[in-house]
Amino acid sequence: MTQEDQFEKLLAFFKALADENRLKIIGLLASRSYTVEDLADALGLGASTTSHHLAKLAKAGLVSARTDGHYYIYSLQTDVLKDMSRQMLQEDELPKLSAPVSEDVFEQKVLATFLDSEGRIKAFPMQEKKYLVILRHVVKSFEMGKRYTEKQVSETLAAFNEDFALLRRDLVDYKFMAREGGGREYWRLE
Amino acid sequence: MTQEDQFEKLLAFFKALADENRLKIIGLLASRSYTVEDLADALGLGASTTSHHLAKLAKAGLVSARTDGHYYIYSLQTDVLKDMSRQMLQEDELPKLSAPVSEDVFEQKVLATFLDSEGRIKAFPMQEKKYLVILRHVVKSFEMGKRYTEKQVSETLAAFNEDFALLRRDLVDYKFMAREGGGREYWRLE
DNA sequence: GAATCAATTCGATAAACATCAATATGTATT
DNA sequence: AATACATATTGATGTTTATCGAATTGATTC
Numbered sequence: 001m002t003q004e005d006q007f008e009k010l011l012a013f014f015k016a017l018a019d020e021n022r023l024k025i026i027g028l029l030a031s032r033s034y035t036v037e038d039l040a041d042a043l044g045l046g047a048s049t050t051s052h053h054l055a056k057l058a059k060a061g062l063v064s065a066r067t068d069g070h071y072y073i074y075s076l077q078t079d080v081l082k083d084m085s086r087q088m089l090q091e092d093e094l095p096k097l098s099a100p101v102s103e104d105v106f107e108q109k110v111l112a113t114f115l116d117s118e119g120r121i122k123a124f125p126m127q128e129k130k131y132l133v134i135l136r137h138v139v140k141s142f143e144m145g146k147r148y149t150e151k152q153v154s155e156t157l158a159a160f161n162e163d164f165a166l167l168r169r170d171l172v173d174y175k176f177m178a179r180e181g182g183g184r185e186y187w188r189l190e
Numbered sequence: 191m192t193q194e195d196q197f198e199k200l201l202a203f204f205k206a207l208a209d210e211n212r213l214k215i216i217g218l219l220a221s222r223s224y225t226v227e228d229l230a231d232a233l234g235l236g237a238s239t240t241s242h243h244l245a246k247l248a249k250a251g252l253v254s255a256r257t258d259g260h261y262y263i264y265s266l267q268t269d270v271l272k273d274m275s276r277q278m279l280q281e282d283e284l285p286k287l288s289a290p291v292s293e294d295v296f297e298q299k300v301l302a303t304f305l306d307s308e309g310r311i312k313a314f315p316m317q318e319k320k321y322l323v324i325l326r327h328v329v330k331s332f333e334m335g336k337r338y339t340e341k342q343v344s345e346t347l348a349a350f351n352e353d354f355a356l357l358r359r360d361l362v363d364y365k366f367m368a369r370e371g372g373g374r375e376y377w378r379l380e
Numbered sequence: 381g382a383a384t385c386a387a388t389t390c391g392a393t394a395a396a397c398a399t400c401a402a403t404a405t406g407t408a409t410t
Numbered sequence: 411a412a413t414a415c416a417t418a419t420t421g422a423t424g425t426t427t428a429t430c431g432a433a434t435t436g437a438t439t440c
Contacts, residue, residue, distance in 0.1 A: 007213070010213065011208070011210060011213055014204050014207040014208040014213070015208040017204040017208075018201070018204040018205040018207075018208035019397090019398080020201060021398085023197070023200065023201055023204070023287055024287060024288050026284060026287055027284055027285055027286065027287025027288030028285075028287075028288040030281065030284035030285045030287065030288070031285045031288070035416080035417090036416070036417060036418090037416070037417085041319065042288075044299045044300060044320070045398095045399080045400095046317070046399070046400060046401080047416080047417070047418090048399085048400070048401080048402090048417085048418075048419080048420095049398070049399050049400070050417095051417060051418055051419085052398080052399085052418090052419090053398090054417095055418080065417095067407080069407085069408070069416095070407070070408065070409095070414090070415055070416050070417090071415095071416065071417085072416075072417065072418095076284075078281065081278050081279075082278070082279060084275075084278070085274075085275035085276070085278040085279050086275070086279070088271050088272070088274070088275040089271075089272060089275050089276070094216060094217055094220035094266075095217055095218075095220045095221045096217065097213055097214060097216055097217025097218075097220065110234060130234075209427090209428080211428085225386080225387095226386075226387060226388090227386070227387085235428095235429080235430095236429070236430055236431075237386080237387070237388090238387085238388075238389080238390095238429080238430070238431075238432090239428070239429050239430070240387095241387060241388055241389085242388090242389090242428080242429085243428090244387095245388085255387095257436095257437080259386095259437085259438070260384090260385055260386050260387090260437070260438065261385095261386065261387085262386075262387065262388095303399090303400095316400085316401070381440105382439100382440085383438100383439085383440080384437100384438080384439080384440095385436100385437090385438085385439100386435105386436090386437090386438105387434100387435085387436080387437100388433105388434080388435070388436090389432105389433085389434070389435085390431105390432085390433075390434085391430105391431095391432090391433100392429100392430085392431095392432105393428105393429085393430085394427100394428090394429085394430105395426105395427085395428080395429095396425100396426080396427075396428090397424105397425080397426070397427090398423105398424090398425080398426090399422100399423085399424085399425095400421105400422085400423085400424105401420105401421095401422090402419105402420085402421090402422105403418100403419080403420075403421100404417105404418080404419070404420085405416105405417080405418070405419085406415105406416090406417085406418090407414100407415090407416085407417100408413100408414085408415085408416105409412100409413085409414080409415100410411105410412085410413080410414095
């Protein structure tokens, strides 16, 4: 299982138990098996709602049902419960939870937030760190080693946002591009 | 600690961890301590949102903060994590989760659902079991041993719902009240 | 004490979720 | 086959919750 799967599994596990009535269901099933209706009566919920909760618990692998006559008998599946709690006790397992947090994910999130479907900049991020993500993305439109006139640079940047002058200035200020001849020639730095 | 406190604590624990970003925070803090801003950057969230998440985790006792200069340094509190996972491993602890499930709780829930803030019946439950809770509640407006005219009964019931005739009939049908003289006198039965 | 910086709180918005009632599905019993 | 019954699914509604940006608080430094 990949680490991201593991993360998703753990998240689903906690979400499954993060509800008052589902937690009570686990408590009830810990003593004995129940039909859906019996659980619904014990909890004071409708049968449909109870069924919905059981479906969530089953999806997380916490309960299972066997059919018996008219009824579905639900019982507790202690394996997942034990696996998860064991994982929480091992401290060296916890850092793996942050594996999904990578620069790639962060950058994709920023780009998804501030670019529209055509790749234009909807808004400029307030946070500098996010703005740098935008600039790093924008500068990829220029080839390394190639020289550009100011007009060429402006036209390329205008495809991202009408305020191409701001982009042009910040690309230089943040050292993504350099210029010489008072702005006659531009080139990409990183 | 009472069992209900224990239940609330466990529920708060699961709710605290039932969020993608809060789970990632736990993962990050498992490696080292972070400031709020660093966490916000790593997660691609605003500082206020991150602060909100940390507050939830802190309330569940999962993280703690110490102040250092301008910064608040958040770190993981492994005790609660260990306590909770240990509890899940002990099967005899689980049935206690269902302790909050009592008739009282059920009745209160039904009443909260179907009565408005002034105690009037918003809607009539479809489920008979819940309707009985309503009737049992309504009949408390009448004193045991006292006789009432139909007009008195109707006026008292009208305070609960405009369909006082339905309530009057069902109170009799379900044996909460009795009448004689073809409806000239009513009295409470249970 | 004024200015600065991080963190929290507040107010608003949008998405997720629990719940219900009604309908559909599917299994047993006649 | 037909009916009856328990469960699942659907559609609708109200509540909760995650998120943001702005304003405020709190603490530090000059």
